[in-house]
Structures are given as C-alpha cells and as structure tokens.
Amino acid sequence: MAGTAQVKLTTSQPHSPTLLEAIVGLSKPVILAFYIFLYGLPISIVQQLATLSPSKLLSPWAWRDAIWGNGSPAILKEGDKMMYDAKKEFVSLAYGTVLEVGAGSGETIKYYDEDKIEKLFALEPFLPLVKVLKKTITARGPSFQRKTTVIPLGIQEKSLLRSEYGIAKESVDSLILVQCLCSMPQPKKHLKYCVELLKPGGTLVLIEHVTSPHPTTRLLQDLITPLWSFAANGCELNRDTLASMESLNCWEDVVVKRPTVQTTADLIPHIFVKATKKR
Numbered sequence: 001m002a003g004t005a006q007v008k009l010t011t012s013q014p015h016s017p018t019l020l021e022a023i024v025g026l027s028k029p030v031i032l033a034f035y036i037f038l039y040g041l042p043i044s045i046v047q048q049l050a051t052l053s054p055s056k057l058l059s060p061w062a063w064r065d066a067i068w069g070n071g072s073p074a075i076l077k078e079g080d081k082m083m084y085d086a087k088k089e090f091v092s093l094a095y096g097t098v099l100e101v102g103a104g105s106g107e108t109i110k111y112y113d114e115d116k117i118e119k120l121f122a123l124e125p126f127l128p129l130v131k132v133l134k135k136t137i138t139a140r141g142p143s144f145q146r147k148t149t150v151i152p153l154g155i156q157e158k159s160l161l162r163s164e165y166g167i168a169k170e171s172v173d174s175l176i177l178v179q180c181l182c183s184m185p186q187p188k189k190h191l192k193y194c195v196e197l198l199k200p201g202g203t204l205v206l207i208e209h210v211t212s213p214h215p216t217t218r219l220l221q222d223l224i225t226p227l228w229s230f231a232a233n234g235c236e237l238n239r240d241t242l243a244s245m246e247s248l249n250c251w252e253d254v255v256v257k258r259p260t261v262q263t264t265a266d267l268i269p270h271i272f273v274k275a276t277k278k279r
C-alpha cells in the first residue's frame with residue numbers, strides 16, 4: 001500500500017528484542033486499548049445517553065460493546081494498512097466457494113481476487129460490525145457484491161448455516177480465518193468444525209495473533225488476558241492456534257510465516273499460514 005511502511009514476512013522464528021523493540025512489543029495491548037477508547041468512547045457516550053436506558057447506562061458490557069463496536073473498525077483498519085502486502089499474498093489465494101469466518105468490518109474483503117472466486121460467504125455475528133461489513137462489500141462493486149453473502153451468524157450456528165446457506169461438510173474450497181480464532185469461545189472446537197467444512201484439497205488461510213514462544217512473554221499474556229479479553233470483546237492473547245491447527249493432522253504443503261519485525265517480547269505476535277487439506 002502506497003505510503004504505509006509494509007510488514008515483511010519471514011519463515012524464521014521471532015528474534016530477541018533490542019530494548020526499544022521490547023518496549024514496543026510489551027506496550028502493544030496498552031497502545032491498542034488507548035486507540036480503541038479514543039475512537040470509540042465519544043460516539044459511545046452519545047449513543048448510550050440517547051438510549052435513556054438506566055440498565056444500559058449502568059452496564060459495563062453495554063459500554064464495552066458500544067466502545068468496541070465504534071472503536072474497533074478504526075483500529076482494524078490501521079493494523080490492516082501495515083499488513084497490506086502480507087495479507088494480499090495469503091488472502092488472494094482464495095478460490096471457488098470461500099468461507100470467511102469473523103469477517104468483522106470487512107478489512108479482508110479488498111484482498112480477494114474476484115476472478116478466482118465463485119461465491120464468498122462472509123460470517124460475522126457482531127451486528128454493529130455487520131453494518132460496516134456490508135458497506136465494505138458494496139464498495140467493491142456490484143459484481144463482487146453479487147458473489148457475496150453476508151451471514152450475521154456465528155460459526156456455532158451449524159444447522160442454520162447448513163439449511164439456509166448450504167454450508168455443510170466438505171462444501172467450501174477456501175477457508176479464511178483472519179484474527180477471529182483469538183476471540184471466539186471454544187476456538188479448538190470451532191476450528192475443527194471449520195476444517196470439516198473444507199473440501200479435501202481445499203485451501204486454508206489463517207492469519208492470527210497467537211501465544212508467544214517465549215515463556216516470560218507467554219506468562220505476561222496469561223496475566224493480562226482476562227482484562228484484555230473484557231475490553232476487546234472476548235479476544236485472548238494466549239491462544240496456541242498454530243498447535244490447534246497442526247493437531248488436526250490433516251494438512252500438507254503448510255507454510256508458516258511471521259513478520260520480520262516480530263520479537264520474542266511481542267505480546268501480540270502474528271502468524272500467517274497457508275495449508276492444503278489432505279485429499
């Protein structure tokens with residue numbers, strides 16, 4: 001993306017940090033939380049006051065939902081800008097019938113190669129983000145819009161997904177999981193189910209923030225996850241998503257990359273994975 005410094009990827013493990021890198025890596029959750037409040041709080045105050053509902057005004061969950069709903073699209077957009085090249089390399093692999101789980105405000109939408117896609121199912125259960133997602137899809141133009149179905153459901157709604165949308169076992173060619181396994185409850189169970197939906201020979205693209213390989217950083221992730229999880233709508237910092245994926249034991253041609261800037265002090269380290277489901 002023109003004008004924005006791009007994250008480069010490597011197949012190497014994260015390196016040991018310099019002092020400055022350690023400060024940056026360890027401060028990431030605080031910086032992100034600050035920006036979510038900055039972008040989300042003013043409009044949330046207006047919306048909350050407009051409800052005139054004491055139960056909403058006094059509910060920490062109502063405030064959290066409002067602040068996250070209003071603040072997270074801007075944060076996801078900023079994070080996305082720096083990862084443009086890296087995400088494009090992975091997401092543009094999607095072909096045929098595509099299932100994107102936890103599409104959020106639609107930051108992944110721009111990376112799809114429209115010519116390779118027959119159908120895109122974009123699942124997003126959080127209604128404030130569904131509105132933004134629909135706008136993002138509309139902005140890609142009418143032919144992309146015709147191929148796309150926004151589904152305002154979570155992946156756990158198996159029977160509705162099957163009966164209403166035909167999303168059944170071995171029905172999708174490409175499964176796209178971008179920063180969603182970090183925030184859904186029971187991620188292992190849902191990942192297993194998502195993978196069952198993928199046809200043999202189909203492509204998995206997984207871009208997630210995961211547990212740190214360094215024990216001290218991992219301990220810090222464990223300690224701050226309860227607070228972070230409340231503020232960030234269920235997102236957890238200490239999920240070993242790569243291990244969960246590998247434990248399904250159904251992959252070939254697995255490629256795992258990480259940002260070259262990533263260090264062992266990074267509290268929100270990312271992995272970029274592409275893999276083929278064994279035939």
Ligand SMILES: C[S@@+](CC[C@H](N)C(=O)[O-])C[C@H]1O[C@@H](n2cnc3c(N)ncnc32)[C@H](O)[C@@H]1O
Nearest residue numbers: 076102103104107126154155178179180183184
């Ligand atoms: C951090 S956001 C990422 C959004 C988007 N993938 C991106 O990278 O910009 C995580 C998303 O996963 C969604 N999510 C959480 N639980 C889910 C579930 N059970 N099924 C589907 N999506 C879910 C959330 O609503 C949220 O939009």
